[in-house]
Amino acid sequence: MLRLTELRLPLDHTPEALEAAIYERLSLVPGTLERFSVFRRGHDARKRSAIKLVYTLDCVVKDEAAVLASYKAAHPKDSHVALTPDMAWVPPVTYGATLAAKPGFKRPIVIGAGPCGFMAALMLARMGLRPLLLERGKVVRERTVDTFALWRRSELTPESNVQFGxxxxxxxxxxxxxxxxRDPRFLGRQVLKEFVAxxxxxxxxxxAHPHIGTFRLVSMVEHIRAEIEAAGGEYRFSTRVDGLEFEHGTRRLRGVRTAQGDVIEADHVVLAVGHSARDTFAMLYENGVEMQAKPFSIGVRIEHPQSVIDTAQFGPSAGNPLLGAAEYRLVHHASNGRGVYSFCMCPGGTVVAATSEEGQVVTNGMSQYSxxxxxxxxxxxxxxxxxxxxPNDPLAGMAFQREWERxxxxAGGENYYAPAQRVGDFLAGRPSTTLGAVVPSYKPGVTPTDLATCLPPFAVEALREALPLFDRKLRGFAMEDAVMTGVETRTSSPLRVPRGQNGQSLNTPGLFPAGEGAGYAGGILSAGIDGIRIAEAVALSMAGRPVEGLGL
Structure with missing residues (x-):
């Protein structure tokens, strides 16, 4: 099979034009192309008046070797036609069921049922290692009820919310x-295949920029749970890990202690707790697990009418169903030395309450599939x-987050309403007393105020400099009535739990830090990729084989 990249066609091209473009690219004679499939489709909107669809295609042709050789001879410097790489995931341990049947076998534990945790558990289960997944929150449907209680009635459940569950x-x-x-082993493709299944x-x-949306994610994680359980894994919900157990006189892990006081023995524990498990990070610190402070970011959520963004990005093609709701990505290096950037852009979405601790306000963004x-x-x-x-110590970033969230x-009124401000007022340095044409989507509600009271001065300065410049790139971005809602503090984990090439903590053998909370991912896909890699490391370690070549 041959892979063709960077095949560009007009936005309004016919289905027949795609096949014709393949024939032209490969200089094929009629009847040579047997079939093709779209591996990736994106768009190039740099010229709004002539937006192009950009394809990567996998093609089956007659006499493949001769076609490829002819193309390479005619285009020796062109890398846009090559053999399709083998992207199948091959488990590094294929005798897990035998291993699990041995006397003294201790099933691996996975702490956290987010994308990293459930992908690690799924792969461990597929390898016959019967993982036990411990999740401090609730099953996803119950968690959804608790989350909506905050959004609709200002009722926070600290163990079941946007962050936990x-x-x-x-x-x-x-x-x-x-x-x-970097994904040289195509593990991201495996994650996507599991999600489709x-x-x-x-x-x-x-x-090129796929997404699922919240409602579909809910049913998807339920299906993955069923897959894990069918393969021998087990979930325990409402089970927070509050301590580590060590072999006497060593730092070798021998199990975990739950909030209920139970000790569960394990030699291999995957730490996939996410970026907001502050009490867990404190527990790890108290237990002497090596940790490091890590940079993260602080700011706000900004809202515009989606139609403004569509027009700014797509011009006369705004509204085309092949393009969907427009996205953007903006970066500015401010004169005070700070980087300002857009983060987790949600087209056609809403701003949501995302706190996990009482007496604090945190924002995030969400979209449905549509x-x-x-x-x-x-x-x-x-x-x-x-x-x-x-301070440059592991827990100081969490204290910084808490300060500004409080x-x-x-500023929001001490009822989980969020502080909000019109962009025009923010740039002018005056508090907002009312909001304008852009209706904020944050629930349970917002309080017009001055966001400078809940952001560090250097952040206010950098944002005021960046917004007008972003407006030059994206017309309407600094519109007077655009709404800013604060604060955004959970951009990434404020610390890292370093690990070695074997996937284990540098000073706590048996502990496998993974995913976003440990500082090794930044979103659903990268967390899932890291979950697969860490599952491979655990399986190889349990089988007594070298852990190498996993990209850890």
């Missing part, structure tokens, strides 16, 4: 399934630096 924080998000991590739309396999809501929203955040903005809670 089956599916992880990504369940209440746009469901983006793309990543910038669990009910996600097949288009996520070929769209991306059909009135507003576009995105994080607009400013980079932070350990040792400069907060100020946002106070």
């Amino acid at each position: 089956e599916g992880g924080a990504g369940t209440f998000s746009d469901g983006k399934l793309y990543s910038q991590v 669990a009910g996600a739309p097949e288009e996520i396999l070929y769209l 991306r059909a809501e009135r507003n576009a929203n995105s994080g607009m955040v400013v980079e932070l630096r350990p040792g400069e903005d907060y 100020k946002a809670f106070i």
Whole structure:
């Protein structure tokens, strides 16, 4: 099979034009092309008046070797035609069931049922290792009820919310399934295939910027749970891990202790707790697990009418169903030395309450599969630096987050309403007393105020500089009535739990830090990829084989 990349056609091309373009690219004679499939489809909207669809295709042709050789001879410097790589995932341990049957076998534990945790558990179960998955929150349907209680009635359940529960924080998000991590082993493709098998739309396999949306994510994680259980895995919900157990006189892990006081023995424990498990991070620190402060960011959610973003990005093609709701990505290096950038952009979505602790306000963005809501929203955040903005110790970033989340809670009215401000007022340095044409989507509600009271001064300065410049790139971005809602603090984990090439903690053998909370991922897809890699490391370690070549 041959893979063709960068095949460009007009937005309004006919189905026949795609096949004709393949024949032209490969200089094929009629009847040579047997079949083809779309591996990826994106678009190039740099010229709004002539937007192109950009294809990557897998093609089956007669006499493949001769066709490829002829193409290479005619285009020796062209890399856009090559053999399709083998992207099948092959488990590194194929005798897991035999291993699990041995006397003294201890099943691996996975802490956390987010994308990293459930992908790790799924692969461990497929290898016959019967993982036990411990999740502090509830099953996804019950968790959804608790989350809606905060959004609708200002009632927070600390152990069951946007951050905690089956599916992880990504369940209440746009469901983006793309990543910038290097993926030479095509593990991202395996994650997408598992999601499709669990009910996600097949288009996520070929769209350049695929997404699922919250409602579909809910049913998808239920299907994955069923797969794990059918393969011998087990879930325990409402089970928070509050301690580690070590072999006497060593730092070798021998199990975990739950909030109920139970000790569960295990030699291999995957730590996939997400970026908001602050009490778990404190417990790890108290138990001497090596940790490091890590940069993250702080800012707000900004909302515009989706129609404004569509027109700015797509011009006369705005509204074309092949393009969908427009996205954007913006970056500015401010004169005070701070980077300002858009984060987790949600087309046709809503801003949601995402706190996991009482007396604090945190924002995030969410979209449904249709991306059909009135507003576009995105994080607009400013980079932070350990040792400069907060002490350079592992838990200081969490204290910094709490400080500004608490100020946002106070500015919002101490009832889980969020502080909000019109962009025009923010740029002018005056508090908002009312909002304008852009209706904020945050629930349970917003309080017009001055966001400068709940953001660090350097962040306010950087944002005020960046917004007018972003308006030059995206007309309407700094419109007077656009709404900013604060605060956005959970952009990534504020710390890292370093691990070695074997996937284990540098000073706690048997502990396998993984995913976003440990500092090794930044979204659903990258977390799922890391879950597969860490499952491979666990399986190889349990089988007594070298752990190498996994990209850890």
